[in-house]
Amino acid sequence: MVGIAILSVAGKNHWLGQLMSDLGVRIMGSTTGIITVMVFVGLPFYINAARTGFQSVSPRLEKVARSLGASMWSTFVRITFPLAWRSMLAGFIMCCARAISEFGAIVVVAYHPMTAPVLIYERFEGYGLQYSQPVAVWLVVVCLTLFLVLRMVALPARKKP
Amino acid sequence: MIEINDLAVCLGEFRLREITLSIEEGAFFALMGPTGSGKTVLLEAIAGLVPIQSGSIRLKQRDITRLPPEKRGVGIMYQDYALFPHLTVAGNITFGLRYGAHDGHKAEKRFATLVDALGIGHVLQRYPETLSGGELQRAALARALIVEPRVVLLDEPLSALDPNFREDIRAMLGEIHHSLGVTFVMVTHDFAEALSLASRAAVMHDGMIRQVGTVKEIFRKPTSSFVADFVGMKNVFAATFEPSMARIGPLALQVPDRPANGAGYVAIRPEDIALCLPAAEVKNGNCVPGVVTGIVDQGFFYEIRVSSDNQPFCTVVTKSAAFDLSLAVGMAVHLSFPPQAVHVF
Numbered sequence: 487m488v489g490i491a492i493l494s495v496a497g498k499n500h501w502l503g504q505l506m507s508d509l510g511v512r513i514m515g516s517t518t519g520i521i522t523v524m525v526f527v528g529l530p531f532y533i534n535a536a537r538t539g540f541q542s543v544s545p546r547l548e549k550v551a552r553s554l555g556a557s558m559w560s561t562f563v564r565i566t567f568p569l570a571w572r573s574m575l576a577g578f579i580m581c582c583a584r585a586i587s588e589f590g591a592i593v594v595v596a597y598h599p600m601t602a603p604v605l606i607y608e609r610f611e612g613y614g615l616q617y618s619q620p621v622a623v624w625l626v627v628v629c630l631t632l633f634l635v636l637r638m639v640a641l642p643a644r645k646k647p
Numbered sequence: 648m649i650e651i652n653d654l655a656v657c658l659g660e661f662r663l664r665e666i667t668l669s670i671e672e673g674a675f676f677a678l679m680g681p682t683g684s685g686k687t688v689l690l691e692a693i694a695g696l697v698p699i700q701s702g703s704i705r706l707k708q709r710d711i712t713r714l715p716p717e718k719r720g721v722g723i724m725y726q727d728y729a730l731f732p733h734l735t736v737a738g739n740i741t742f743g744l745r746y747g748a749h750d751g752h753k754a755e756k757r758f759a760t761l762v763d764a765l766g767i768g769h770v771l772q773r774y775p776e777t778l779s780g781g782e783l784q785r786a787a788l789a790r791a792l793i794v795e796p797r798v799v800l801l802d803e804p805l806s807a808l809d810p811n812f813r814e815d816i817r818a819m820l821g822e823i824h825h826s827l828g829v830t831f832v833m834v835t836h837d838f839a840e841a842l843s844l845a846s847r848a849a850v851m852h853d854g855m856i857r858q859v860g861t862v863k864e865i866f867r868k869p870t871s872s873f874v875a876d877f878v879g880m881k882n883v884f885a886a887t888f889e890p891s892m893a894r895i896g897p898l899a900l901q902v903p904d905r906p907a908n909g910a911g912y913v914a915i916r917p918e919d920i921a922l923c924l925p926a927a928e929v930k931n932g933n934c935v936p937g938v939v940t941g942i943v944d945q946g947f948f949y950e951i952r953v954s955s956d957n958q959p960f961c962t963v964v965t966k967s968a969a970f971d972l973s974l975a976v977g978m979a980v981h982l983s984f985p986p987q988a989v990h991v992f
Contacts, residue, residue, distance in 0.1 A: 552716040554722070
């Protein structure tokens with residue numbers, strides 16, 4: 487569905503697609519297309535996690551910082567961001583993990599150059615299970631690493647004295 | 648001097664209305680009221696942390712109504728202390744020194760003085776999550792005071808502390824106020840706190856100020872049944888008046904002076920009512936016969952509920968007095984109190 491939606495908007499019959507082709511941006515069958523799809527499916531994960539992170543910063547902390555003389559910008563830099571960056575990073579990792587495993591939309595928008603799931607699919611279809619397994623192992627390793635990093639980020643870095 | 652004139656704040660469903668208040672330079676002012684009456688919102692309005700709908704706030708003759716919080720010189724300390732969790736205690740305290748014109752050398756001296764006065768030297772390198780309530784509170788106070796605010800707003804500074812620890816911190820607050828001469832505005836719903844620390848106070852209810860005056864005045868002479876109830880008068884009755892007499896149903900009470908026109912209530916503090924056996928001789932002016940309907944253990948004393956002609960009275964007795972009188976529910980007793988104890992409003 488995501489793939490069809492992107493194709494509809496980026497196609498020649500849509501003014502946006504027209505504009506992009508005039509600018510020399512090609513979505514179909516290109517890295518740009520893959521990135522577009524990945525951002526499209528992954529972004530909600532990032533936004534959700536980042537939003538939760540910002541919401542968890544008590545407004546009182548920001549109010550106290552303001553009352554101590556910090557401007558809005560310094561309050562963000564010294565209070566809000568240091569307390570929320572962990573959630574932002576966690577969201578980024580989840581976003582990556584979600585994007586890396588996307589198959590359906592990428593197959594529709596940009597079969598070539600192949601992403602790992604597409605490569606697995608092609609090898610499985612063309613040569614059988616054995617040939618698709620190495621790619622799958624690589625994908626699993628990358629995803630596991632991502633989640634390991636996520637776990638480390640989610641845990642508080644500071645140890646209690 | 649803080650002058651608030653006809654202030655209105657609208658926060659969704661909640662409104663502050665017609666807030667007019669003036670607080671003298673260097674005073675310790677208490678804002679009292681039940682939960683949800685708008686005390687914290689009023690503090691935040693003074694600090695510039697909530698949008699103001701109308702009215703004005705002046706601080707030392709300067710209009711600060713539209714000034715951003717960082718330009719007001721008003722410090723605030725919240726009930727939960729709101730220490731920055733990612734900074735050490737020292738980092739928290741010195742947070743505000745980067746802003747405004749703080750002389751580095753003087754600031755260092757003040758830091759040392761405050762840390763010493765508040766006794767938090769041993770926790771400077773620790774993070775807030777590892778601190779006890781009292782330490783958090785003192786750190787938050789130091790953080791607010793180090794930037795030399797003109798006014799310090801305290802939002803229920805003592806309510807999150809252990810009761811036996813509260814007295815120490817209360818005394819410390821009083822000392823700090825005394826030695827610095829900064830204006831303190833404290834929100835509290837504890838009357839004992841207000842009595843021991845503040846000189847003047849205001850009682851709030853439903854986003855409005857109901858009474859302003861010295862704490863003693865509010866305590867002894869509430870001007871409305873709400874305030875009377877809030878300050879623990881407990882015995883508040885609707886009454887009709889005759890010269891030097893008040894009638895509560897069939898009961899007639901002597902009152903100290905001729906009530907003002909429009910007065911409709913009498914109130915008596917529970918601790919002003921003496922409880923005795925019917926046989927005892929009554930020395931005080933008013934004597935009301937009644938029946939004990941309830942005995943409530945309040946820790947250090949008993950609260951005795953007495954019904955007289957279906958009017959519920961409330962008085963307090965020490966535990967030993969209750970034992971001497973062998974008080975029990977259903978017992979006939981007399982309540983006596985002098986005319987001066989009857990407050991008419």
